[in-house]
Amino acid sequence: MRKHNMVFQIVLTCIFIVFCFMINFPFWLLISASLSDANVLAQQGYQIWPKPVDFSSYIYIFKNPGQILNAYGVTFTFSVVSMILSVLLTAMIAYPLSRKHLRGRNIINFYLYFTMLFSGGLVPTYLVVAKYLHLDDTIWVYILPGAVSAWNVFMMRTFFSGIPGEIIESAKVDGASEYKIFATMIIPLSKPVIATIGLMIFLSKWNDWNTALIYITEPKLYSLQYLLQSIMEDINMLKQNPDAAAMMQEMNVPSETIRMAMAVVVAGPALVVFPFFQKYFVKGLTVGSVKG
Amino acid sequence: MKAKKKSALQLKITNKKRKISLSDWQLYSLCAIPVIMIFIFNYIPMFGVVIAFKNYKFNLGILESPWVGLKNFEFFFKSDVFFQLVRNTVLNNALFIVTGMFFAILVAILLFELKSRRSTKMFQTLMITPHFMSWVVAAYMVYAILNPTYGYLNQLLGDFGIEHIDWYSKPNAWPVILTIVSIWKHVGMDCVYYYASLMSIDTSLFEAAEIDGANRFQRIIHIVLPTLIPLITILGIMKIGNIFAADFGLFYTVTQDGANGNLYETTNVISTYVFRTFKDGSLGNSYGLTTAVGLLQSVVGIILVCTTNWAAKRVDKELGLF
Numbered sequence: 001m002r003k004h005n006m007v008f009q010i011v012l013t014c015i016f017i018v019f020c021f022m023i024n025f026p027f028w029l030l031i032s033a034s035l036s037d038a039n040v041l042a043q044q045g046y047q048i049w050p051k052p053v054d055f056s057s058y059i060y061i062f063k064n065p066g067q068i069l070n071a072y073g074v075t076f077t078f079s080v081v082s083m084i085l086s087v088l089l090t091a092m093i094a095y096p097l098s099r100k101h102l103r104g105r106n107i108i109n110f111y112l113y114f115t116m117l118f119s120g121g122l123v124p125t126y127l128v129v130a131k132y133l134h135l136d137d138t139i140w141v142y143i144l145p146g147a148v149s150a151w152n153v154f155m156m157r158t159f160f161s162g163i164p165g166e167i168i169e170s171a172k173v174d175g176a177s178e179y180k181i182f183a184t185m186i187i188p189l190s191k192p193v194i195a196t197i198g199l200m201i202f203l204s205k206w207n208d209w210n211t212a213l214i215y216i217t218e219p220k221l222y223s224l225q226y227l228l229q230s231i232m233e234d235i236n237m238l239k240q241n242p243d244a245a246a247m248m249q250e251m252n253v254p255s256e257t258i259r260m261a262m263a264v265v266v267a268g269p270a271l272v273v274f275p276f277f278q279k280y281f282v283k284g285l286t287v288g289s290v291k292g
Numbered sequence: 293m294k295a296k297k298k299s300a301l302q303l304k305i306t307n308k309k310r311k312i313s314l315s316d317w318q319l320y321s322l323c324a325i326p327v328i329m330i331f332i333f334n335y336i337p338m339f340g341v342v343i344a345f346k347n348y349k350f351n352l353g354i355l356e357s358p359w360v361g362l363k364n365f366e367f368f369f370k371s372d373v374f375f376q377l378v379r380n381t382v383l384n385n386a387l388f389i390v391t392g393m394f395f396a397i398l399v400a401i402l403l404f405e406l407k408s409r410r411s412t413k414m415f416q417t418l419m420i421t422p423h424f425m426s427w428v429v430a431a432y433m434v435y436a437i438l439n440p441t442y443g444y445l446n447q448l449l450g451d452f453g454i455e456h457i458d459w460y461s462k463p464n465a466w467p468v469i470l471t472i473v474s475i476w477k478h479v480g481m482d483c484v485y486y487y488a489s490l491m492s493i494d495t496s497l498f499e500a501a502e503i504d505g506a507n508r509f510q511r512i513i514h515i516v517l518p519t520l521i522p523l524i525t526i527l528g529i530m531k532i533g534n535i536f537a538a539d540f541g542l543f544y545t546v547t548q549d550g551a552n553g554n555l556y557e558t559t560n561v562i563s564t565y566v567f568r569t570f571k572d573g574s575l576g577n578s579y580g581l582t583t584a585v586g587l588l589q590s591v592v593g594i595i596l597v598c599t600t601n602w603a604a605k606r607v608d609k610e611l612g613l614f
Contacts, residue, residue, distance in 0.1 A: 008508075012406050019399075020418035023476060026433035027421065029444055033436055045442035093326035096319040103312065108323065115334040117594050121586025122566055123579050124340025127354065128333070145333045148326045178318035207426035210540060214567075225426045229545060232431065236548055256442065263432040267425055274424040275417050282416075282484050 027271070034058070034261035041257055057261035067219070067227060068265060075224040078142040079205040086147045087198045091190070094153050095182050098160035099168075112150040126214060136215040142208065142223065152197050155284070159193035160186060196284040199277050206270055224266050231259060344584035347577045364577065364584035373565060381561040384467055384543075385535045388474045393524065393531075395479050400486035401516055405508070416487075419480030427541030434473060434546050460551035463558040470559070473546055474539070489523050490516060525604050533597030536589045538563050562589050 033046050037054040041047075061068065096102055097109060119125075129145055130136035163186065171181050187194070212226035222230065274281075344364055346357040368374055399419070406412050422430070437444045440458040450456065459465055493515065501511050538561035543550075547559045566582045 008405075009407060012402060013408075013411060015402070016406070016411070016415045020415055023419055023480070024421060026430075026437060026476075027425075029436045030433055041442060045447050046436055046439070046444045089326045089329065093323040096323045099319060102316060102319055104320075108327065111327070112330065115330060117597070118338060118590050119334065120337025120340050121583060121590065123570055123583045123586065124337035124343060124354075125333075126570070127340060127343075127579075128337050131353075133332075144329070147333075148330050153326075172315065178315050178322065182322060203424065207424075209426055209428050209545070225428045228432070229428045232428070232435075232545070232548065236552055239552075260432065260436065263429055267429040271421060271424055275421065278417055278420060281420070281423070281481070282488075 027267075030260055030267075031264055034257060034264045036257055038255045038257045054257075057255075057257045058265075060258055061261055061265060067222075068224075068262065070220060071222050071224040071227040074139065074221055075206060075208075078139050078223070079202050082143045082147065082205045083198045083202045085143060086149075086152070086201045087194055089148050090152045090156050090197060091182075091187065091194070093148065094156035094160055095186055097153070097157045098163075100161075112153055116150045122214075130215060137218045137221060139221060141215045142205065142211050152201075156190070156193055156197060159190055163189055192280075192283070195277075196280045199280045200284050203270075203274060203281070228263060228266050231262070235259075341583055341587050343580050344587045346580055348579035348583075360577075360580070364580045365588070367581060368585055368588075373560065376557070376560060377562050377565050380558060381536055381538050384470060384559075384561065385538055387467060387471050389528070389531045389535070391471055392475055392478055392482060393528065395475050396482035397486050397520060397524070399479055400483040400490060401512060403483065403487055404490045404516070416480065416484075419483070421480070422477045423481045425477075427539075427545045430473065430477060430541075431545040431548065434469070435548070438469070460548065461554045463555045466547065466555050466558050470542060470546065474542060477542075485523060485527060486520055489520060493519050525607075529597065529600045529604055532600045533593055535596065536562060536592050540564065540567065 029046055029048070032048060032050050033041065034057050035053050035055065036047065036050040037052065037056070040051070040054075093108070093112075097105055099105070120128075125145070129141060135141040135144065167185065168181055171185060176184075207225055208223055209225035209229050212221070212223045213229065216222060216226065340354060343354060343357070345359055345361060346354075347360045347363075348354070349357045352358075403412055403415065406415075425433075435443075438446075438459040440446065440456060440460065443459070445459070446456045457465075459469070497515050498511060501515060506514070540563040543559055543561050543564045544567065547555050550556045550559050550564070562585060566585050569578050569585075570582045572578065
């Protein structure tokens with residue numbers, strides 16, 4: 001019985017090792033391609049082991065960092081600002097909703113819930129954001145639309161509801177205002193949920209590419225992911241042209257290996273940093289799945 | 293006794309008529325800014341859906357553009373793409389939902405069977421990595437594998453003597469490719485839901501089952517799966533409710549914009565069609581048309597969520613989302 005169990009555990013572990021290897025294989029292929037010599041790649045295609053290992057793509061990127069560095073700056077700025085602003089706004093609405101005695105609480109709940117059911121869609125949102133508020137081609141377009149999401153509010157509200165009411169009542173007896181309770185008690189007591197929601201917002205902003213696709217035309221405001229996307233789109237456009245090869249040379253389109261190196265430079269830092277916060281992302285899922 | 297009851301009743305009444313206190317006003321003022329922002333960015337666009345019934349003109353704006361009734365909807369229903377879009381959206385998503393849930397449950401159960409907590413943690417971390425990547429980076433990876441001349445898959449096939457296949461011009465391969473990509477991206481995170489639910493099973497159940505001589509397979513069938521059914525129902529409802537909202541990133545960048553049209557036959561879905569028509573603008577009233585399509589998608593989505601939820605509740609009162 002026991003021996004049989006050992007064998008089962010070993011087999012299961014092996015299955016998982018193979019499965020995890022398969023899941024991470026595409027990323028390895030990307031790194032390998034970025035470390036290949038462009039000519040060798042053109043002859044032999046993508047290899048698991050680059051022969052010879054060649055850093056020229058990375059040297060090229062670090063010698064001409066202009067655009068990618070700029071995109072890093074833009075993306076980092078709006079990701080951090082979004083994270084702080086969204087968490088603050090979410091907490092500001094989640095706290096009143098967690099107070100059971102507040103009148104009109106259910107109306108506000110429904111007001112939020114309805115945004116999860118129904119949305120205006122692409123065009124009306126575009127018209128409001130770009131044509132009426134004139135947020136297109138500004139960094140605010142990455143930050144303001146969708147800054148308050150109903151899902152995050154409900155998640156934070158669930159956490160706030162778990163804070164014992166006696167603490168709040170006793171602070172009120174001592175003459176503290178709701179603002180003071182919110183700022184000096186609720187926020188410090190809610191670090192786990194704030195970290196969870198903050199990181200989830202940061203991740204989604206860091207990987208945001210379609211906002212720029214719709215609203216940004218100014219290359220200086222390209223987000224990191226959209227920069228990568230736009231290179232791919234440019235090349236696809238050129239491919240439709242009969243003189244593609246000549247035009248690509250003329251327009252100084254980055255070679256296959258350089259593009260792969262750019263993808264690594266874009267994805268790499270996030271992939272190194274985010275797994276350290278995995279705990280919070282996992283928690284976010286399980287907390288969010290609580291009903292009501 | 294009676295007096296006490298009466299005073300309690302009175303308290304209730306006074307409570308109801310109670311004036312809004314200062315602290316309530318403070319709470320309202322706290323949520324004012326978020327409420328206004330939701331109004332601006334969520335509710336005003338909802339009113340904007342009137343464009344669906346108008347011939348939108350840039351110079352006239354939303355309110356002044358002329359009404360056209362249901363013409364936009366009519367145009368869409370009669371166009372060649374209507375059938376293609378609905379078929380692609382529903383079939384692709386149905387494929388993702390079924391296979392995605394199957395693999396997420398399978399992985400969660402296998403993780404649960406793994407006794408070493410350290411290796412469970414390690415495997416979870418390794419499986420979640422795709423979740424941290426954007427669709428654009430994923431598209432580069434897919435390209436590295438499927439590239440017709442340099443791609444890894446073609447080399448692998450070459451070793452077996454199969455000639456190079458230009459995947460980006462083979463529409464029939466893409467439902468399978470996209471399903472694999474979708475599972476790859478989501479399985480690590482999706483299995484977390486099920487795994488968390490499995491961790492809450494009372495271990496004495498397993499001990500009892502062991503004493504009764506149940507083998508591993510019987511344990512899974514009779515203890516593990518029944519525990520998961522409420523969760524499977526809830527997640528299933530949410531996914532079916534979203535069946536018309538295809539993941540734009542997956543269908544747009546991973547296919548390289550349908551490889552410039554070569555793959556539309558199987559990969560053109562409602563969200564990509566809406567975006568392209570909106571960007572392109574060559575159709576006369578593209579704003580009105582795309583808003584109409586988006587509105588249809590939203591309404592059908594709500595109906596689907598409510599119906600599946602109602603059906604789940606019919607089966608078991610405990611199930612269901614709301």
